[in-house]
Amino acid sequence: MSITTSDESITRALLIAIRTPDVTQQEVDESLSELGRLVNTLGFEVVGSKTQRQKSTKKLSVLGSGKLEELASLTNDSELIEDDEDQRELESIDFDQDELNQLLATDDIKKQANVVVFDCELSPNQLHNVEAALGVEVYDRTRIIIEIFSKHARTRTAKLQVEIARLNYLTPRVRDENSGDRERQKGRWIGETAFEINRRRIRDKIADLKKELKKLQKEMQGRRSGRIEQLCVALVGYTNAGKSSLMRALTDSEVLVEDKLFATLDTTVRTLQPVTQPRILISDTVGFIKKLPHDLVASFHSTLEEAKEASLLLYVVDASDPLFESQLAVVDQVLAELDVDFSNKLLLLNKVDCLTEDQQLTLLTQYPNALQISTRDKKDVAMVHQEIQNFLEKKMCAACFSIPYTATGIMGEIHSKMQVTDEQYNEDGVRITLKASPIALERLHKMLQTSSF
Structure with a gap:
């Protein structure tokens, strides 16, 4: 699952979205735009994106716009599916050759894209079939997010959580590298026993990682228990909403700040500056995103316990993002799964310096109890500092x-x-x-x- 990017060979990605009947075009466009940012964060160059209507994303050929033989001819790949059962399923799909040609056979895309990224999760069979047909490496959204998490994890706890999610994703997709030409006999892969050995090794490794993670989580719980009497404020929000920038401004500390998705994966705890009496701790947590892989949501629940046990939640929102309302809904959904107390919440509409006065007035009408701030403005940071003190004082x-x-x-x-x-x-x-x-x-x-x- 390695990614190769070098000066000589830039990874150029074509993004593909499948629009099912229950999804609007606006939702597809929003998700594709976010996928593009994810791909950029990973170091890929986006060269184009395409959307195709489909009844489902579960079809064997994924695209459903042409047989795999036709896909192979368009991409000059000679590997065809020979299994009769798979062939019958492909022939049962309603194909649209014109749409397929438009999707994959344009000169611009064929010359530029050397990977294809789907804005959905692909099954192992789907992934294999599309890669065999197109002759290029294929990613799904889940793999992209896992790769980003793997790249950005810093602490041992975060690395363990990400590695467990990565191996869970990898296990059903393991194939025998020594299986020659990948021929198949009677529907079974040559070297199937080798697959099982590899998968068993991965399962054993996952078990070992979980044991180590459980030990570290107990230590984390011990540290949190030691802070139970102290006033704690947790920053929560969508990825790249400005949480780390606010953390840096409130605590006068060197916290990583990057204009990238998931720049922060590890929970960081610092003291509010100037120091108050009693002392107030600020914690920065991992950001959220739509379609976050289930394994990553589950693994980071322990990290997000900081939010559950906090005296106050600072909801940081990028108010300059047209999609911030749907992003806020994602944060609410994940925190609801953690049984977080929503009554201890202060909404911060960040990056208002990027908005017009009319837009700020509209936000004031929609969210009268929220604070409109810019982390670049020292007066706004001081206002947040005071609001934190005022809120927590009422709880004492x-x-x-x-x-x-x-x-x-x-x-x-x-x-x-x-x-x-x-x-x-x-x-x-x-x-x-x-x-x-x-x-x-x-x-x-x-x-x-x-x-x-």
Whole structure:
């Protein structure tokens, strides 16, 4: 599943979308546009895109616009399907030769594209049949996303999650590299036993990776448990919405910022700057996207636990993107699967500096409770900083405690994790008035009851 891109051989991609009856042309265009950005992120050059109507994406030939023999002749490939059962299924498809010629046989496409990328997931048989017919490497959307994740994963946890998803995708697509001319006898591949051996090795590797991942996830849970009393804010949103830029601005830290899809895969936690009392932690999470492969959604659920346990969710939206409403729906859907509390949410309409005043007024009418910001504007960042404090302060409770002078450790914890509003010094100790989360107050109460000073 390697990708070859070099100065001598640039990977030039033709994008193909299948429009089924339940999908509108606008939805197809939006998805194709996003696929183009995914392909660019991977380093491919998009040379064109085509859309074809189909009743389903499950047909053996995928395109359904011509027999595989005709596809092979158009691409000068001599490998044909010989299995009678497959042949009968192909002949049952309603073919449209003119549309097929328009799709694949234009001089421009034949000269330029050396890979074909489908905006859907292809089965192993579909992938093999199309590659055999076209004589070029074929990708589906799932493989493109997995390749990007593999390229961008940095921490061990993210690498394990991505590798598990990659191997799950690869297992049913494994073929014997030593099977000669790939001839078939009685519907069975020569070297089928070798396939099973390779697949078993992959399954064993997946099992080992899952064991290691489970161990790391326990460590991550331990670190999150250690922060349970601290106020945490999680940045969530569609990929490339500007979360990392906002993270960098709010925490004054060196966080990777790139104008690419999935530039950030690993959860990063930093302290809100300027430092507040109590200290507030900001976490940047992996971005979402439409048609995210199931294995990747499942594997990153543990990473997204940061969002589930956060005191506040900052929904970052690229308001300059015409499709931001549908992107927001994708984020809502994934977070709903995590049982995230949507009541602790602040919507941030980012990149409003790219909008006209009329467009900003329209957004104000549609989303009156949202903040319109640009991460490039220091005043907007300061406004978000203040809103975070205001929101979290409403979640804190006030209480008074008498702390003995000998309890120096407790006083240090109070000042680091709680908001002290008043201190009165008496003979026996300090009468302190503070505000903190209910969990932090309960823990402080137990510490004072059980400690001997």
